[in-house]
Amino acid sequence: MPYPTDRKYTKEHEWITPDGAIGITTYAQDSLGDIVFVELPKVGTEITTGKSFGTVESVKAVSDLYAPVSGTVTAVNEALATAPEQVNKDAHGSWMIKITPKNPEEQNALLSAADYDKFVSEEAGH
């Protein structure tokens, strides 16, 4: 599965672009199934690395969204409130929040597309 190389990934299946847009991966949306609800923080909220910043719900399950890095929320994708299924259709094109990172260098420690691909292949047991 090709993962875009213009961003970094976490083992919790989030991605973050260099300009601070955050979403979940294709692997994550596929594992969740039909997404019916996305709960996101308000603009101005401080998010902290590894801590929950929101929730995504599919028909069958509730999952926390974990911050890939620390920062302050500058924008929220309001379209997902009424069309959460967009995440199923285009996970890598559906950003959830945008942040101003607290420390821009924090992203360097995250997974590259190739490393993430390898990680999910192992997680899926292939």
Next chain:
Amino acid sequence: MSVAEASPSIVPKNVRKTALNAVHRQMGAKMVEFNGWDMPVEYPASIGCGIVNEHMAVRTGVGVFDVSHMGDIRLAGREALAAVQHISMNDASRLAIGQAQYSALLYPQGTFVDDIIVHRLGEDEYLLVINAGTREKDFSWVRDNTRQFDCKLEHLSDDFTQIAIQGPKAVDLLQKLTDANLSAVKFYWVTRGTLSGLKNILLGRTGYTAEDGFEIYIPSDEDTSARVWYEILEAGKDFGVVPCGLGARNTLRLEGNLSLYGHEISDTINVWEAGLDRFCKMEKPDFIGRAALEQAKAAGLKKTLVGLEMIDRGIARDGYKVLDAGGREIGYVTSGSPAPFLKKNIALAYVPTEQAAIGNTLLVEIRGQGVKAQVVPAPFYKRPKKT
């Protein structure tokens, strides 16, 4: 986020598999452990599946489920009826040969060992269909409590692959594969016929989807099971048939207010609380649990199962707290989910009887917030009457 639902390609040890396990994996189903069984939760979007599509197929067309994890107990002999009457809360003496009824096995406290379907297959022959997670417990219970009766008991759970064909097009689909006259079989009746070349197959017009359909019981060898599964899918192509997993099975039964063991019913919930009065026949000869139920009725009902529909944004889930309008904890959600056909967020919950009036506004605690919900009639969905 956490992906707890990912399907391992190797079945964990001590988890049981149905004869169709390899078929599910080959079709790309997402597998989960359910009550000790490795079962499909949903099939992939690439073949038109996913919980929502599977759910909608059953409401508007037809879907096929592997429900071989369900168990089967056969009672036969001179006192088989007396034995069934003793352990089952419904009145089996009302069953004609070929007829079935929903019932439950009760503890002396009037709470649930399990809910079951009782089929009368012959003059003195009954088949109890029981839940996957309670197979061994149920069999021991039935064995220990029917010793005094002259009847033979057999645990047939591993003898059958049980497949459910459900939806308004289920009869049309299945009729293509059998010589039995299916339209002559009424709801909760069974027949036998040749199916896909297999003789004398039991076909029951039953299900767990609040929709029309059949459940069929075929030999449990892998080759036969796979062959029939694929023949059903092939025969259903014109009707848009899809394979369905436990995810859709759960949302379908929830829309129809059908109880799930361990959720709406359990060893701590009694028949009156669960609202299953119409399947409990107090006027029939004594049965296990009857005395306690009589006392419970006289004492009055403290809590009761209600349907909830979320008013504000939020999804109630199993185990969430129910609060009164003032924020005081008064009950809990037994099952909650988005309802794909109704396009609402619904739940079943236990609340004190004085809070159970239709239209009453309550709160469901979702991640620390009280989210508004309303008591509504259950079932949430009733299938349209045939014209």
